[in-house]
Amino acid sequence: MALEAMKIRAAIAACLIAVGALTQAHAERTLKPVDQAATRADFYAFRAQLQAAIARRDAGALLAGVDRNIRNSFGDNNGVDAFRQIWEPEDRRSRVWEVLGEVLALGGSFDREGSFVAPYVFSRWPRDADAFTHAAILGASVPVRAAASPSSPVAASLSFSIVEQIESRGADESWVQIRLPRGKTGFVDRRFIRSPVDYRAIFSKRDGKWKMTAFLAGD
Template identity: 40%
Template sequence: MIQTRQLFAALLILGSLSLTGSLADAAERKALPVDEASQVQGFETYRSDLLKAIARRDVEAVVASAAPDIELSFGGDAGHDALRSFLTVSEDDLADEYKDQAAGMREGYWDALEEVLRLGGKADGPDAFDVPYTWTVELGENDDPFTTYFVIDRDVPMRDRPNRHGAVEKVLAYDIVEVIDGGEGTSFHKVRLETGETGFVDKVHLRSAIDYRARFERRPEGWKMVFFLAGD
């Protein structure tokens, strides 16, 4: 189970940098966590119920929370049947070389859905809501979405080498960084800050700009998830 992140504790100490404003001129670029669920009628209750359904792995409740035409990929996967198949993928659904990955794929999908909900988001008018908050950040014209990442916690050590014993060179909090080395074989990414400083950050504290995101809309029958996608 993904634990609820401490999204709001740093708001007072990180100042007044706007999440949606221009970030290009900041010496250290930040994307402060935000959650406007309470500002949109009915969404907070809908999200709470959906999180409970995810926690108990209630496939049909999650499917019912989605629009019949929900978009699930850029390759044409859409609709309730496709969502159900992603939530229940088994060895029988996969080619022989991938059968041993079925459990990981299935749980990864559930976890990704839970995390985007728990990270909070922003209202887009009274009838739409986007998650996670990182997806609502407007990137600069020079930002590559494939290498732009968000530090989604506070008090995150940036180390001089890619392991937990490395010396802490800087402590990050909700920074926007560029990943310059994927750290294959380690749990760390090498990142570069807006200031030019580089170091290694544990991947658990980072989120890609093109990671999973979801949109919800209020329809006549209530709130519905209308897409759940990753990639660009």
């Protein structure tokens, strides 16, 4: 009887482990917003000035905050001159105002070297989540539509979730198809989802002054 009881307990334990593993596999992972800028008054003031320059599209003020050796890519086209060629900040229609503005608006955190890394989606991305196939939902109760249309029924709502992106050729570019935690699929408005390998900026102190030392995307 004792042997039979042991076998039953072992079977129950195995079932519980299997259920736990399945639950964990389908569990919803989240990435909550983080912004540590206010913990360093000097950087907080610098960022506020930079955001003001972006709001008025002031190329001179922006370039004053760019390090002369800024990293623009993973190739050789680095430095402030290459930055100007890539982004053309003197043109008020340049995408730099929108792209950098979004990066700064999403907060960030300081790394071990004391540099500020933005946005939080990049600086706090979990190492065990695939950065090329997954993305972060930017907000609480973000609707997931059954189809790529604002009039489509809401299939689910997500709050700061990490989700798998699905390549959907021919779909409306303003929507991103995702896989929900339990395997179903849906569409999210692109404004409310961000890949960790999208544009990010790094700010470090150079000769006592804060400078943007990197502004790039990819990996």
